[in-house]
Structures are given as C-alpha cells and as structure tokens.
Amino acid sequence: MKKVLIVGGGAGGIILANSLDKKNYDVTILDKSDMQVFQPWFLYMAFEGKNKNISKPTVKLLNKGSKFIKEEVKTIDLDNRSVQTASNTYSYDYLVVATGTVTDTSSIRGLQEINSKFGDYHTNIDNSMRLWSNINSFSGGTLVLGQASPTCKCPPSPLEGILLAEQLLTRKKIKQKSKLVFFTPYPRAYPAEPINKIVEPIMKARGIDIYTFFDVDYIDTQKSSIYSIEGDEIHYDLPIVIPPCVGVKIEYKQDVLDQDRFVKADKYTMRIQGYDDAFAIGDATNIPTSKSGVTAHLQAKVVASIIEGQNVIFNGRTHCPFDMAYGKATFVIGSYTQPVVPYPPSAFKHFMKMMMAKIYWSSLKGTFDFMFDTYFKMTDPEKLNKKYK
Amino acid sequence: MGDKIVIDARGSSCPGPIVELAKAYRNSKVGDTLELWATDAGVRADVQAWAQKTKNQIDSITEQEGKIVVVIKILNR
Ligand SMILES: Cc1cc2nc3c(=O)[nH]c(=O)nc-3n(C[C@H](O)[C@H](O)[C@H](O)COP(=O)(O)OP(=O)(O)OC[C@H]3O[C@@H](n4cnc5c(N)ncnc54)[C@H](O)[C@@H]3O)c2cc1C
Numbered sequence: 049m050k051k052v053l054i055v056g057g058g059a060g061g062i063i064l065a066n067s068l069d070k071k072n073y074d075v076t077i078l079d080k081s082d083m084q085v086f087q088p089w090f091l092y093m094a095f096e097g098k099n100k101n102i103s104k105p106t107v108k109l110l111n112k113g114s115k116f117i118k119e120e121v122k123t124i125d126l127d128n129r130s131v132q133t134a135s136n137t138y139s140y141d142y143l144v145v146a147t148g149t150v151t152d153t154s155s156i157r158g159l160q161e162i163n164s165k166f167g168d169y170h171t172n173i174d175n176s177m178r179l180w181s182n183i184n185s186f187s188g189g190t191l192v193l194g195q196a197s198p199t200c201k202c203p204p205s206p207l208e209g210i211l212l213a214e215q216l217l218t219r220k221k222i223k224q225k226s227k228l229v230f231f232t233p234y235p236r237a238y239p240a241e242p243i244n245k246i247v248e249p250i251m252k253a254r255g256i257d258i259y260t261f262f263d264v265d266y267i268d269t270q271k272s273s274i275y276s277i278e279g280d281e282i283h284y285d286l287p288i289v290i291p292p293c294v295g296v297k298i299e300y301k302q303d304v305l306d307q308d309r310f311v312k313a314d315k316y317t318m319r320i321q322g323y324d325d326a327f328a329i330g331d332a333t334n335i336p337t338s339k340s341g342v343t344a345h346l347q348a349k350v351v352a353s354i355i356e357g358q359n360v361i362f363n364g365r366t367h368c369p370f371d372m373a374y375g376k377a378t379f380v381i382g383s384y385t386q387p388v389v390p391y392p393p394s395a396f397k398h399f400m401k402m403m404m405a406k407i408y409w410s411s412l413k414g415t416f417d418f419m420f421d422t423y424f425k426m427t428d429p430e431k432l433n434k435k436y437k
Numbered sequence: 438m439g440d441k442i443v444i445d446a447r448g449s450s451c452p453g454p455i456v457e458l459a460k461a462y463r464n465s466k467v468g469d470t471l472e473l474w475a476t477d478a479g480v481r482a483d484v485q486a487w488a489q490k491t492k493n494q495i496d497s498i499t500e501q502e503g504k505i506v507v508v509i510k511i512l513n514r
Contacts, residue, residue: 198459307464
C-alpha cells in the first residue's frame with residue numbers, strides 16, 4: 049500500500065485524509081497539536097465577545113482508517129522522502145504539506161508591544177479575547193484597523209473587522225466620540241475592484257476613513273502612531289493591527305520556500321516545485337489565491353484525486369464569506385479565469401455564513417460533500433458574472 | 438546593481454496582482470527591477486497609482502497574448 053504522509057491536520061489536511069480511499073492508501077497525519085480550532089470565529093470573539101467552544105480533537109474529525117500522530121515536524125527532505133520530528137523520522141510515497149500560517153509580530157518594530165497589549169484576531173483565542181476586552185472598554189477616540197503586510201489570511205477579514213467595530217460603537221452609542229480609520233497596503237479598500245465597488249460606499253456611508261497604499265513600516269508606541277513604507281502616519285487610541293502572516297518554521301533541505309516561508313507550489317496541481325510526489329495545500333503555499341478554508345478544501349479534493357491517479361486541476365476558485373455587519377454578508381467569488389463577481393450583500397448570504405459555522409466540523413468529515421458540489425456549481429463565477437455584470 | 442525579480446500573478450483575481458506586487462515591494466531594495474506578470478486588465482491603472490504613491494518608476498507596460506508585463510524600477514524603498 050502506498051504511504052501518504054500529511055503534515056498538518058487543519059482544514060486542508062483533514063479533508064485530504066478523509067477524501068483518500070483508505071483501502072488503497074496508508075494515510076498518516078502529523079500535527080504538533082491534537083486540537084483543531086475554527087479560526088473564522090476569532091472575528092466574532094474579538095468584535096462581538098462571542099466566546100463559545102471552537103475547538104475539537106483532531107481524531108474526532110478523521111474518518112476511520114487514517115492514523116494521527118501528535119508530533120511537530122522539524123525538517124523535510126524531499127529528495128530523500130524523509131520527514132523528521134524531534135523523536136522520529138517518517139518516510140512516504142506521497143507527501144502533502146498543509147501546515148497553514150503563523151502570525152509574525154517580530155518583523156515590524158513596535159508591533160509586538162501593541163499586540164501583547166491590544167491583541168488581534170488572526171492568531172488564537174487568547175489574542176481574540178484580549179482584543180474584545182479592549183474594544184469593549186473603548187470609550188471613544190481613534191480606532192485604527194488594518195493589515196500590517198500584504199499577505200493576510202482570509203482577504204475580507206480586515207474589512208469585516210472594521211465594519212463590525214463600527215456596528216459595535218454605534219450600538220454602544222459611542223460612535224459620535226470616535227473616529228474609525230481603515231488602512232490597507234492596496235490601492236482601494238478591497239483589492240478586487242468588483243467587491244470594492246460594493247464595500248467602499250458602505251464604508252463611506254458609515255463614516256469610516258480609508259487610507260490606501262499604507263504598508264506598515266513601524267509603530268511608534270510612545271507617539272501612538274503607525275508609519276507606512278509610503279511615508280504616511282496614522283495616530284491611534286485603539287490600534288488593531290493584523291500581524292504579517294508567514295509560513296511555519298520547518299526546515300526544508302531543498303529550496304522550496306519563498307521569502308515569507310510559503311511553500312512554492314504549482315497553482316493547478318499543488319505539486320511542490322520540482323517534485324512529483326510532494327504537494328502543498330491551503331494557507332501554507334505561495335499559490336496566488338486567497339488563504340481561506342474553502343481554498344484549502346478544494347485543493348485537498350484535487351490533490352486526493354491526483355494521488356488516486358485522476359487527471360484534474362484546481363481552477364483557483366475562491367468563495368470567501370464577507371460579513372458586512374448589520375446582518376448582511378456577501379461572498380468573494382472568482383477563479384483563475386473569472387474575475388471576482390460583484391455579488392450584492394444580502395441577509396440570506398449572512399445566514400449562509402452563519403450556517404457554515406454550524407456545519408463546519410461535519411463538512412471536514414465530508415458529510416456535506418454532495419451539497420457543497422451542488423452549491424459550488426450554483427455559484428460558479430462565470431454564471432454569476434453574467435448575471436451581475 | 439539591483440536584482441531582477443519576476444512576480445507571476447497571472448490568473449490572480451482575488452485578492453489580485455497588486456497584492457503580489459506589494460509583497461515583492463516589501464522585500465525589494467533601491468535599484469531592483471520588478472517584473473510583474475498579470476492577466477487582469479485592472480493591473481494597468483493599479484500599478485500606475487501604486488508607482489505614483491510609492492515614487493517608483495514604471496519602465497514599461499506591454500501585453501502579449503493576454504499576458505500583461507509591467508517593468509518597475511525601484512527608486513524609493
Ligand atoms: C479571522 C479569520 C476569519 C476567517 N474566515 C474564514 C471564512 O469565513 N471562510 C474560510 O473559508 N476561511 C476563513 N478563514 C481562513 C481559514 O481559517 C484558513 O484558511 C484555514 O484554516 C486554512 O487551512 P489549512 O489546512 O491550510 O491550515 P490550518 O487550518 O491553519 O492548519 C494547519 C495545521 O498545521 C499544523 N502545523 C503547523 N506547523 C506544524 C509543524 N511544524 N508540524 C506539525 N504540524 C504543524 C497546525 O497545528 C495546524 O493544525 C479565516 C481565518 C481567520 C483568521
């Protein structure tokens with residue numbers, strides 16, 4: 049039996065393991081943690097204080113037949129098909145890297161200091177709850193929110209943050225005493241124009257100032273100011289700075305990482321550059337598409353089919369939920385060949401987003417695969433672009 | 438002498454080529470040449486606005502069989 053070794057048992061790794069036929073493949077997942085966390089909920093912890101249990105043991109999410117080993121991978125040698133942890137060495141016929149990302153506060157001066165004080169909503173539960181306690185006790189002043197570097201997990205999440213912050217301040221009746229500032233390294237609030245056309249007017253109507261081309265250089269915590277590489281300055285009372293998102297610290301014996309430690313992989317087959325027997329999926333790669341659970345899901349399905357001998361490719365499909373506050377949401381839908389759809393926000397889409405949070409764990413197990421296939425076909429970007437152009 | 442850095446953002450629609458450019462800019466230095474490949478037509482206006490804001494220079498924008506190539510000289514970083 050061919051051995052498939054999966055490094056990282058998050059959304060992508062689990063879906064891949066559950067998709068492979070265990071009668072024909074010997075599947076093992078290595079993960080440094082034996083608990084999975086539903087990361088999209090960090091948003092609602094940080095901006096609405098909704099602290100519910102969002103963790104589950106990985107073994108409960110794996111269908112029968114896959115092995116799970118709790119060990120942290122230290123070194124990967126692709127030429128020798130060898131994966132090392134502190135205590136063991138594993139070999140494989142197929143390797144799939146699905147190690148996600150980590151936030152890195154060390155590369156920007158002042159970021160570590162504000163992060164430990166104010167928190168963020170892209171790292172973990174503790175940081176998200178710390179951010180909530182700061183937002184919840186905010187009594188007025190300038191609330192500044194943005195991503196510190198161009199790479200951010202879940203591209204709509206910075207805007208979701210500022211829109212939910214505005215909703216909270218309005219509901220708490222401290223909006224009059226506050227200024228809301230959103231900064232972004234991109235030329236517009238949302239990088240893809242069709243979605244920007246929808247969200248920018250909403251932000252303006254809600255009184256949110258937008259600073260574009262603002263790529264954080266450093267933060268002066270004495271002056272309470274954030275400075276950009278482009279030479280601008282923003283003063284803050286409450287800073288919500290999403291730290292740069294980078295690949296995890298695994299040593300690769302071969303030159304397969306980019307400068308942010310993302311694994312260089314083919315955007316159609318997810319094969320690690322130069323290797324037929326090694327793949328990278330989900331947030332861990334440098335593939336030019338959004339870092340989202342949906343992408344990890346679709347890539348995992350494609351890689352499972354490729355390993356099983358089918359001739360299929362990933363078409364770059366994205367489907368990122370975008371909460372616009374006040375009970376409305378949209379989805380950012382596009383692909384390698386289709387531009388992002390100008391998909392209007394609605395209460396129904398918000399309901400869909402909340403449904404996803406409810407069925408997330410079962411979706412990892414493949415329970416809803418049939419439904420997802422139909423849903424993804426229904427929301428095909430080519431079809432939607434014709435309808436909404 | 439600076440380095441030449443090729444950024445292949447073809448097919449990237451979300452979040453888009455400008456994200457790949459911003460990423461490369463962060464890791465670049467004065468004297469480098471960035472060559473951005475894209476398929477999304479919106480890239481033309483975006484890189485021009487970007488170059489104006491960041492005070493960098495666009496050497497050329499060309500298109501061949503749907504592949505848009507933007508050559509940028511880093512003067513300011
Ligand atoms: C605020 C926020 C909102 C989001 N909203 C959405 C949304 O609405 N929809 C959506 O689709 N996505 C959303 N996402 C993104 C989504 O959570 C991620 O894209 C998804 O979890 C990526 O899956 P993955 O398998 O690539 O990585 P992960 O799920 O992060 O899994 C990586 C795994 O690798 C393990 N690992 C790391 N290093 C090692 C090592 N050295 N050895 C062994 N194991 C290791 C980790 O422990 C982890 O279990 C959101 C994210 C955030 C932060």
